[in-house]
Amino acid sequence: xxxxxxxxxxxxxxxxxxxxxxxxxxxxxxxxxxxxxxxxxxxxxxxxxxxxxxxxxxxxxxxxxxxxxxxxxxxxxxxxxxxxxxxxxxxxxxxxxxxxxxxxxxxxxxxxxxxxxxxxxxxxxxxxxxxxxxxxxxxxxxxxxxxxxxxxxxxxxxxxxxxxxxxxxxxxxxxxxxxxxxxxxxxxxxxxxxxxxxxxxxxxxxxxxxxxxxxxxxxxxxxxxxxxxxxxxxxxxxxxxxxxxxxxxxxxxxxxxxxxxxxxxxxxxxxxxxxxxxxxxxxxxxxxxxxxxxxxxxxxxxxxxxxxxxxxxxxxxxxx
Amino acid sequence: xxxxxxxxxxxxxxxxxxxxxxxxxxxxxxxxxxxxxxxxxxxxxxxxxxxxxxxxxxxxxxxxxxxxxxxxxxxxxxxxxxxxxxxxxxxxxxxxxxxxxxxxxxxxxxxxxxxxxxxxxxxxxxxxxxxxxxxxxxxxxxxxxxxxxxxxxxxxxxxxxxxxxxxxxxxxxxxxxxxxxxxxxxxxxxxxxxxxxxxxxxxxxxxxxxxxxxxxxxxxxxxxxxxxxxxxxxxxxxxxxxxxxxxxxxxxxxxxxxxxxxxxxxxxxxxxxxxxxxxxxxxxxxxxxxxxxxx
Numbered sequence: 001x002x003x004x005x006x007x008x009x010x011x012x013x014x015x016x017x018x019x020x021x022x023x024x025x026x027x028x029x030x031x032x033x034x035x036x037x038x039x040x041x042x043x044x045x046x047x048x049x050x051x052x053x054x055x056x057x058x059x060x061x062x063x064x065x066x067x068x069x070x071x072x073x074x075x076x077x078x079x080x081x082x083x084x085x086x087x088x089x090x091x092x093x094x095x096x097x098x099x100x101x102x103x104x105x106x107x108x109x110x111x112x113x114x115x116x117x118x119x120x121x122x123x124x125x126x127x128x129x130x131x132x133x134x135x136x137x138x139x140x141x142x143x144x145x146x147x148x149x150x151x152x153x154x155x156x157x158x159x160x161x162x163x164x165x166x167x168x169x170x171x172x173x174x175x176x177x178x179x180x181x182x183x184x185x186x187x188x189x190x191x192x193x194x195x196x197x198x199x200x201x202x203x204x205x206x207x208x209x210x211x212x213x214x215x216x217x218x219x220x221x222x223x224x225x226x227x228x229x230x231x232x233x234x235x236x237x238x239x240x241x242x243x244x245x246x247x248x249x250x251x252x253x254x255x256x257x258x259x260x261x262x263x264x265x266x267x268x269x270x271x272x273x274x275x276x277x278x279x280x281x282x283x284x285x286x287x288x289x290x291x292x293x294x295x296x297x298x299x300x301x302x303x304x305x306x307x308x309x310x311x312x313x314x315x316x317x318x319x320x
Numbered sequence: 321x322x323x324x325x326x327x328x329x330x331x332x333x334x335x336x337x338x339x340x341x342x343x344x345x346x347x348x349x350x351x352x353x354x355x356x357x358x359x360x361x362x363x364x365x366x367x368x369x370x371x372x373x374x375x376x377x378x379x380x381x382x383x384x385x386x387x388x389x390x391x392x393x394x395x396x397x398x399x400x401x402x403x404x405x406x407x408x409x410x411x412x413x414x415x416x417x418x419x420x421x422x423x424x425x426x427x428x429x430x431x432x433x434x435x436x437x438x439x440x441x442x443x444x445x446x447x448x449x450x451x452x453x454x455x456x457x458x459x460x461x462x463x464x465x466x467x468x469x470x471x472x473x474x475x476x477x478x479x480x481x482x483x484x485x486x487x488x489x490x491x492x493x494x495x496x497x498x499x500x501x502x503x504x505x506x507x508x509x510x511x512x513x514x515x516x517x518x519x520x521x522x523x524x525x526x527x528x529x530x531x532x533x534x535x536x537x538x539x540x541x542x543x544x545x546x547x548x549x550x551x552x553x554x555x556x557x558x559x560x561x562x563x564x565x566x567x568x569x570x571x572x573x574x575x576x577x578x579x580x581x582x583x584x585x586x587x588x589x590x591x592x593x594x595x596x597x598x599x600x601x602x603x604x605x606x607x608x609x610x611x612x613x614x615x
Contacts (some may be wrong), residue, residue, distance in 0.1 A: 020439055030436050033516050037432025040425045041448065044485025048463065049451045055462035066468055113356060116349060129601065130357040134364060136597045136604065138545040140563045141586040144570055145367045148579055154381040156366060162382070191360065192608050199609045241611070248455055251547045255567060269457050276461055277552055284461050291457045298455055 060289035065281040077289035088290070090263050091271040097179050098267060099246040102186040106242050107235065110193030115227075117194070118201040128198065132191035143255040146185045157184065172257055175264035182265060185252065193238055200234040201227070232313045240305055247298050268294055367590075371395070371583035378579045391580070395588070398581040401572060404588060406558060407565035414479050414550075414561065415543040421483035422490055422539040423532055429486045430494030431520055435506070445495075451488045456548075464552060478553045479546070483539070490535045493610050497531035498524065534607045537600055544593060562589045 023031060035042075060077060062070035081088050117127055134142070149156045152170040161169070171181040204227065212222045228235075250269040253259070259266035259274075272294070276287035366385065370378050371394055373387040433445055467478045501524065509519045525532070550561040560568065566589050570582050597604055 023439075027437065031438035034432045034436025034438040034441065037436065037520075038429045038444070040484065041429040041486035041491065042444075044425075044482070045447065045451060048459065048482050048485065049454060051466075052459035052462035053454065055465075056458050059461060059465075064465075066465060116352060119349065121349065121353070127353050127357065128605070131360055132605070132608075133594070133597070134360050136541065136593055137364065137590050138563060138593060140545075140547055140566050141367075141590045142363075144566070144582055144586050145363050148370075148378075148583075149363050149366075154379045154383065156362060156383055159381065159383040187359070188363075195605055195608045196611070244453055244455070248457060255547075272457055276464075284465065288461050291455070291461065295455055295458045298453070302453055 056288040056291055059285050060292050062285045064284040064288075066284060067281075070285065073285070077286045078293075080286070081289060081293065087263060087266060087271055091266045091268045094179055094264065094266055095247060095249065095268040098182060098186075098249050099243060101179075101183040102246045102249075103239065103242045105183065105186055106190055106193045107239060109187065109190045110238075111197050111231075111235070113190065113194040114197035114201055115223075117198055128191075128195065131194055134188045135191045137188075139251045140255060142185075142188060143252045146188075146252070147256050150181050150185070172265075173261055175261050178257065178261060178264040182249075182253065182256075193242070196238060197231065197234060200231050204230050229314045233315060236305070236309050236313045240302065243301055243305070244298055247294065247301075364590075367583050367586055370580055371587045373580050375578065375580050378583075394580045394584040398569070398585045398588075401581075402565055402569040402585055403557070403560075404562075404565070404585075407560050407562045410476070410554075410559055411544060411561040411563075414476050415540055417476070417480040418483040418543045419536055419539045421480065421485075422487055423535055425484050425486040426490040426494050426535060427525060427528060427532065428520070430491045430498055431524055433491070434495045434498035435524075448488050448491060452492075460552075467553065473553055474556050474559060475553075476559070479543070479549050487539075489611065490538065493534060494528065494531050496610075497528055501527055530603075530606075533600065533603050534610065537596070537603050538607050540596065541593070 020028070020031075059070060061072060061074055063073050064070035113131060117124055121127065150171040152158065152168055152173060155171075157171070158166075158168045169177050171177050208226050208230070209222055212226050217225060248269050249267050250273065253265055253267050253270050254273070257265045259270055268290070272287050272290040275283040275290065366383070369385055369387060372390045372392065373384075373394075374389055374391055377384055377388055433441065433448075463478075467473055472478050505523060505527075506519055509523050514522070545563065546561070547563045547567070550564045551567075554560055554564065557568075566585055569585050
């Protein structure tokens with residue numbers, strides 16, 4: 001998909017703009033059918049993307065509780081968020097920890113496991129299945145199970161850490177450990193990233209490695225000079241997808257802690273959700289302002305990653 | 321002569337050294353693989369085992385893995401508080417209608433993007449890809465307010481209807497697939513006088529089966545696992561889905577500590593997904609790949 005983006009951009013630049021009235025009758029007919037086929041999506045994008053996108057921006061300047069019509073308050077919410085909402089910064093910080101930690105875990109561990117499975121290992125299918133299974137489990141069930149895995153008194157994790165002489169950690173009672181607990185839980189989904197990386201690795205032609213071997217490259221050099229450069233498009237896309245996803249972490253936090261202890265696990269979307277759906281009266285306007293700030297943050301991250309990608313993402317020859 | 325044999329023994333020694341390092345490497349490799357498998361599977365295995373345990377065994381430390389007494393009544397006890405039948409039915413309704421909507425709309429739209437030329441096509445496709453990056457939090461409130469205004473809260477519509485208007489990611493998958501189908505096939509059908517709609521339903525759809533299966537699985541997973549949607553749109557307990565039913569069950573007053581029943585309830589929700597996963601493993605993996613690979 002990373003390349004799909006790239007090729008879409010270049011296609012745009014290459015093709016001269018076609019105007020409707022310049023089209024031959026046959027091409028007009030073709031265009032009509034094309035538009036007919038994509039009509040559902042055009043309606044959908046207007047209703048479910050453009051409308052809410054614009055509306056939430058407008059709502060962010062109003063007081064709105066669903067029952068009464070929105071009341072214009074100007075930039076009041078933004079002012080309040082930046083000057084008088086300590087939970088805004090706190091939730092942003094918690095979310096940043098989750099984004100940094102979980103993305104690093106998924107990329108690094110996912111890549112490492114994919115490399116291991118790409119060494120002509122036996123029972124490849126079995127290992128891949130075992131690593132992948134947890135990520136198909138519905139998140140509600142996962143949350144319930146992990147509440148117990150992370151139980152301070154009798155949980156699996158403390159039992160496991162006991163073998164290394166680590167005394168019981170009160171995961172969700174200790175603000176210093178609560179976010180770490182969610183990071184450990186996020187290993188559950190490493191299998192998805194691993195599967196993607198593995199497919200990428202399997203696509204690297206054997207000749208590249210043979211050539212590197214003839215040139216006397218050892219394993220680490222082959223990894224650094226052949227494997228990683230060829231995998232950068234996949235790494236790039238997965239960093240991007242996972243960052244966008246991690247910024248919006250919500251369900252497991254909502255079910256497992258609700259932000260406790262002392263807001264140590266209050267994530268950004270949880271904060272936003274509470275304002276819109278938990279507090280009475282609902283503060284939909286305030287929540288919309290929070291949503292737009294999140295959008296700006298995610299947009300900024302995406303923009304930085306996309307623009308810097310030209311420097312480190314390596315595309316082989318021509319693509320398609 | 322002496323130097324050759326020295327070189328030979330040198331060679332032999334490094335050869336056996338290489339063999340030893342190789343062996344150690346393999347042992348380490350499989351050791352890590354086994355450890356990681358246990359790491360991933362242990363929570364699920366424990367969920368399953370503890371769902372049959374007597375309550376007092378669940379809280380035992382050090383952890384016990386095999387039920388001292390097998391207690392299948394944990395399941396029937398859980399069902400006393402949790403209307404599994406109702407939530408299962410509701411989830412099925414939402415899942416099936418969403419599936420139909422997703423497959424119908426996404427194949428149509430993907431075909432439009434893949435096989436026709438029209439002005440602004442590439443710009444529109446770029447917009448489609450860009451919507452993948454729009455955070456759900458931004459859409460949440462206006463969409464909720466709109467559903468509220470038209471009286472769709474406490475109906476399944478908010479969870480089903482949007483799927484009839486195409487999902488950017490599924491469209492992307494399907495379009496890639498359509499692009500790979502040779503043009504000759506379509507031309508042949510056209511020469512035979514088939515209409516555009518007929519070409520779509522009788523030539524393209526049968527050929528696109530692999531892509532459709534992947535979309536079906538992603539759509540099924542999406543509806544079955546969805547939590548936030550049902551949480552805000554379905555307040556009436558008779559409309560709850562499995563995900564919400566399970567969540568409400570564990571947060572019932574007095575349910576806080578009854579872990580064995582909670583695990584039994586979780587197993588009941590997870591099992592259908594696992595069955596589907598093992599039946600369609602290849603397509604699950606394909607779906608994951610398509611979401612993370614270059615197109």
